[in-house]
Amino acid sequence: MSTPPPASAAAASREPAAPAPPTRAAKSGPQQALEKLGLVRDIDLALHVPLRYDDETRVVPIASLRDGATAQVEGVVTDCRVEFRSRRQLVVKIGDGSDDLVLRFLHFYPSHQKTLAVGHRVRVRGEVRAGLLGIEMVHPTFRAVDAGTPLPRTLTPVYPTSAQLPQAYLRKAVAGALPRADLAEHVPGDLLPAGTMPLRAALAVLHAPGPDDDLDAIEDRSHPAWQRLKFDELLAQQIAQLEAKRERERQRAPRFAARVGALRDALLAALPFGLTRAQQRVVAEIDADLAREQPMHRLLQGDVGSGKTVVAALAAGRAIEAGWQCALMAPTEILAEQHLRKLVGWLAPLGVGVAWLTGSRKGKARDRMLEQVASGEAMLVVGTHAVIEEQVRFARLGLAIIDEQHRFGVEQRLALRAKLVAQASSAHGGAALEPHTLMMSATPIPRTLAMTLFADLDVSTIDELPPGRMPIVTKLFADARRDEVIARIRDEIARGRQAYWVCPVIDDETEDGADSTGEGPGAGARAARPGARNAARGTASAAARELENVTRTHRRLSAALPGQPVGLLHGRMPAAEKAATMAAFAAGHVAVLVATTVVEVGVDVANASLMVIEHAERFGLSQLHQLRGRVGRGSVASVCVLLYGSPLSITAKARLKAMLETADGFEISRRDLEIRGPGEFLGARQSGAALLRFADLHADSELVEQARGAAETLLARDPAAAARHVARWLGDRAEYRKA
Structure with a gap:
């Protein structure tokens, strides 16, 4: 028994006290779960629409039930007992006068037995199946009712939710x-x-449709109610993009005036090839941006091997000859090093100082590079995201080039832009100048994405490959034909050619097909879902053990190709060892390179004519296309072999079919968008916030056009209403549109 408080304390307890601020620990499990789902405001809950609906508006006689149907019945419990067969289960029998129905629960609690006690009337809904004792339902939903309990007048919504x-x-x-x-x-x-x-x-219709509403139209999202939600969402997205673009136009950036006969001309003269017409066109578009006082925010897209790097070099040369520094960032060290090798070869002979910054570069070498960047001696800085770490200080940062920008997560891209602005402001003595930004992608953006999620970007497209590039033949082989593939590798080696063999995992202990560096099929999307990853840990580990991996494949190929040097490359290797392996392969000292997806982008070995992709069904479509693009970079015919296991999912079949039918990066990109949706296509899943929840960019392209026009009109007529609309639909997610 607790001791009563003293009189003074009791009196004090009657005084009104200021409510304590809510703490996370004080909130119930469901309240915390609501927050985790982003359901914080009333409008968030209002816009949290059902996944599907249960029809609880009518009850049917038990005698009318048929195997496979989903139905609702009402009856009185006539038997309730726990049975011990292969496993402990609760078996209940109910009757309604027309027939009896068995309810079976393999997982149950005492509350189940209490509600389903003999003599109680219950309303039950579930899928009917034929059992040993007649028709039955396994784990149906149920609740106690009275004889006159009315039925709902609307369908019962089933919402996206979590276990809590x-x-x-x-x-x-x-x-x-x-x-x-x-x-x-x-x-x-x-x-x-x-x-x-x-x-x-x-x-009102979407949360509680009546039994007479067109449920098919609601469920396939063609109902007028769905059209309104889709349009409003697209409108908010378009307004946010237009505002981001206008905000950027109000900012200031350094102007790069052209100089006759300067670095640009020397670079063009030194190149061992001429520019294609497409390259000349996009160079002119970038030049026009760099001559303006507003910061360039341009996406340079082009298929694998279209020559984006030389365009970037010419943009860098324009900045450097105007007296400004250029930073070039890539998501992986291998890709950054490929850029470094090309840019140093082109620019260093022209007197341009180049610095190399990555996370693996330490000690005095790194300190020297930092000094060269801070003093302005290094006019071009190449590396990974280490280029914009806090210790890096630029003398005059004027241009940032970001390669494979979609491989940075949305949060990373936002942080990257903020750091670039801060670095540039510091370099300019605190002046409010933003660097020009050129983003590059070998994953072409479909038109609907360019109109929506990239509406604040200017897009330049290299739609022409350099002359002399040979087409790549793509072949699909079942895993059982592995020996034929190895025989083809022997033939290629005999002709003096080289081959890649790409695997999705490193060793048997690696889960989810990704190594510790985040490589592997779908790595970006998985990184955003730690809960799902932990929940599927056992399944993922078992799947990983089933896959051929680089270490085992390296051993097998070494044994199958005696006397031929077989290299091994993956993300867990030290940076120096990776660089040495790549250098040996590029120099022709390694005949076959067995690797993870570290070779997906930036690897350019003209003598490699065969690409084998192990368990191709495990890779995304754009990733398969990028890997295929590692061959066919010389003047000889090349082949990409997709090795697959079985059975294949519908999605895997669609990806492999697309790879066989087309080598056009734009068509690949369009199909990839259809298969994966915009969030995963862009790396947006890494932000934890879906870019579009309701609209489908492929199916709703007409609504995209209408929303685009309406956004411009509403902003012109009533900016305050436009701002309220964005706040309703996007909240703080509007920031993601700036990435």
Whole structure:
């Protein structure tokens, strides 16, 4: 028994006290789960629409049930017992006068037995199946009812949720938030697509459709209610992009005036090849940007091998000859080193100082590079994201080139831009100047993405390959034909050629097909889902053990190709060892290079004519295309062999079919968008926030066009309404549009 408090304390306890700020520990499990799902505001809950619906508006007789159907019945419990067969289970029998139905629970709690006690009336919904004792339902939903308990008038929503957030709790939270949420119309009727519904009415239909509503249209997202949500989401996204672009136009950047007969001309004269017409066109577009006082924010896209690096070198030369420094960043050391090798070969003979900065570069060598960057001696700085670490101080940073920008996560890209601006401001003595930014991607952006998620970017496209490039033949082989592939490698070596063999894992202990550096198929997407990764740990480990891996494959190929040097390359190797292996392969001293996806981008060995991709079904489509692009870089015909295991999923079949049917990077990109959706396509999953929740950029391209025009009109007519619309739909996610 607790001791009563003293009188003074009791009196004090009656005084009104300031409420303590809510702490995370004080919140219930479901409340915390709501926050983790981003359901913080009433409008967040209002816009959290169901995945599907259960029809609990009617009850059918038990006698009418058929195997495979999903139905709801009501009856009285006539038997309830725990049985011990192969496993402990709760078996319940109910009857409604027309027939009996068995309910079977393999996992149950005492509360189940209490509710399902003999004599209780219950309402049960589930899938019917034929059992040993007649028809039955396994793990149906159920609740106690009275004989006159009314049925719901609307379908029951089933929401996206988590294990800590029961459907009943979430339904109650959404139902409470809907009348409180601010659903005032921000968009004038003349800007809405014809036939769309008012927002409040649209949400009422989606959260609680009646039995007479067109459920098929609701579930396939073609219903007018869905059209309104899609349009509003796309409109918010378009407004945010337009505002980001206008904000950037108000900023200032250094102007790079052209000089006749300066570094640019010397670089062009030194190149062992001429520029294609496409390269000349994009160089002119970039030059026009660099001559303006507004910061360039341009995406340079081109298929594998189209010559983006030389365009970047010419842009860097323009900045350098104007007296400004250029930083070139790549997501991996191998890609950064490939850039370094080319740029040093082109620019160093012209007197340009080049610094090399990566995470593995330590000690005095790094200190020397930092001094050269800070003094301005190094006018070009090449490396990974180490280029913008806090210790790096630029003398005059004027241009930032980011290669394979989509391989940086959204959060990384935002942080990268902020650091670049801070570095440039520091270099300019605190002046509010932003560097020009040129982003490069060998994953061409489909038109719908360019109009939406890249609407604030200017896009330059190299749509022409250099002359003399040979087409790559793509072949699909089942894993059982591995010996034929090895025989083809022997033939290629006999002709003096080289080959790659790419595997998705390093060794049997590696999970999810990615090594410790985040390499491997789908690494970016997995990194964003630690919960899912832990939940699937056992499955992933088993899958990894089934895969051929680089270490085992290296041993097997070494044994199968006696006397031929077989190299090994993966992300866990020390940087110096990786560099030495790549140098040996580039020099022709290694006949076959067995690697993880560290060779996906930036590796350029003209003598390599055969690419073998192990377990190709485990890779993404754009990744397969990038790997295929490592061969065919010389003047000889090249082959890419996709080795696959079985059975193949529908998605894997679609990816492999696309690889066989086309080598066009733009078509590959379009199909990849269809298969994966925009979030994973762009690395957006790494942000933990989906870029578009409701609209489908492929299916809703007409709505994209309408939203784009409406965004410009609404911003011109009523900027305040436009701002409210963005806040409703994007909240703090609007920042991701700046990445």
